[in-house]
Amino acid sequence: AQSVTQPDIHITVSEGASLELRCNYSYGATPYLFWYVQSPGQGLQLLLKYFSGDTLVQGIKGFEAEFKRSQSSFNLRKPSVHWSDAAEYFCAVLNNNDMRFGAGTRLTVKP
Amino acid sequence: DAGVIQSPRHEVTEMGQEVTLRCKPISGHNSLFWYRQTMMRGLELLIYFNNNVPIDDSGMPEDRFSAKMPNASFSTLKIQPSEPRDSAVYFCASQDTNQPQHFGDGTRLSIL
Numbered sequence: 001a002q003s004v005t006q007p008d009i010h011i012t013v014s015e016g017a018s019l020e021l022r023c024n025y026s027y028g029a030t031p032y033l034f035w036y037v038q039s040p041g042q043g044l045q046l047l048l049k050y051f052s053g054d055t056l057v058q059g060i061k062g063f064e065a066e067f068k069r070s071q072s073s074f075n076l077r078k079p080s081v082h083w084s085d086a087a088e089y090f091c092a093v094l095n096n097n098d099m100r101f102g103a104g105t106r107l108t109v110k111p
Numbered sequence: 112d113a114g115v116i117q118s119p120r121h122e123v124t125e126m127g128q129e130v131t132l133r134c135k136p137i138s139g140h141n142s143l144f145w146y147r148q149t150m151m152r153g154l155e156l157l158i159y160f161n162n163n164v165p166i167d168d169s170g171m172p173e174d175r176f177s178a179k180m181p182n183a184s185f186s187t188l189k190i191q192p193s194e195p196r197d198s199a200v201y202f203c204a205s206q207d208t209n210q211p212q213h214f215g216d217g218t219r220l221s222i223l
Contacts, residue, residue, distance in 0.1 A: 041219075046213070092212075099212055104153060
């Protein structure tokens with residue numbers, strides 16, 4: 001069955017530290033891959049997307065993600081986290097026009 | 112581009128009342144989705160439409176919930192009668208074929 005897994009429910013990092021949020025998917029072929037961010041009281045906002053080509057994709061707000069086919073992963077990274085990055089992050093995959101979301105990872109940023 | 116527009120942003124009503132949530136998708140998008148988000152259950156897909164036709168409503172919790180899409184630019188999600196356990200944030204999203212979904216800002220619904 002198709003699935004998207006975000007292993008970490010909640011992550012806490014210090015401001016200025018680096019960040020990596022994990023995402024794994026289970027699909028027969030390489031789907032299209034996305035990361036969304038949801039700030040409190042807001043809807044989901046698209047951070048970045050991977051369709052094909054360069055496996056390292058850049059997004060908004062200084063985020064990047066790397067597609068690793070061998071690991072079926074699409075982890076989200078940021079070199080230096082800002083307090084305003086505190087939010088919920090969702091990984092999503094799109095295959096044959098069927099979009100599935102992970103359960104989300106809540107990021108807390110310590111001063 | 113105005114994005115996906117949902118109304119109202121907040122709704123507070125007493126149990127037993129009818130609630131209607133509205134959504135205007137992005138022009139040109141051919142799919143529309145209704146989600147419910149709660150702390151306990153996270154983001155749940157309720158129903159989605161493709162070219163105004165309901166494709167999958169298996170996520171609709173019970174018969175009190177209904178959704179319509181009378182045309183490509185408007186959809187409603189109705190709860191009748193409403194119950195306190197329906198309290199949640201309801202999101203609408205729209206999508207073009209094989210493109211990511213775009214979300215509205217949601218309707219925060221509180222049933223007293």
